[in-house]
Amino acid sequence: MRKKRNYTREHLPDYKFNSVVIGRFINYLMEDGKKVVAEKLMYDALDIVKEKTKGDPMVTFDKAFENVSPLVEVGTKRIGGANYQIPKEVRPERKFTLASRWIIEVARNKKGKSMSEKLAEEFLAAANNEGAAVKKKQDTHRMAEANRAFAHFSR
DSSP, X not given: OOOOOOOOOOOOOOTTTOOHHHHHHHHHHOOTTOHHHHHHHHXXXXXXXXXXXXXXXXXXXXXXXXXXXXXXXXXXXXXXXEEEEEEEEOOHHHHHHHHHHXXXXXXXXXXXXXXXXXXXXXXXXXXXXXXXXXXXXXXXXHHHHHTGGGGGGOO
């Protein structure tokens, strides 16, 4: 039987920074197909970052993603009636997906401010290697490190 074809998707860049990464992040941020709202939130957040850092917001954004992206994670495999958490390397596509998901989740769970302010705060915290999204990455790494003994079971 033939293997299923692996389709790679062409991602469109955003209109302001002409960046595919920001375009994809806006798509993750979007709810109910309201892309204009998501774009406004993202650009407002980047403007806040620009005001606070007095520098290029793209540098802060890239640094934040670099600090939140996990290198390893655990996957479950059943061997001889027991389930093992096996550490495995994270593919680049999944790194971006997980980092985006964690940053957005943390920003949405904060209370009291507008979403763009919460996003900006999370970008700044992640760029400084602190904040809840970075903690989530560290927890993932810690879990993989704790289960390193089962690495020989990997596929």
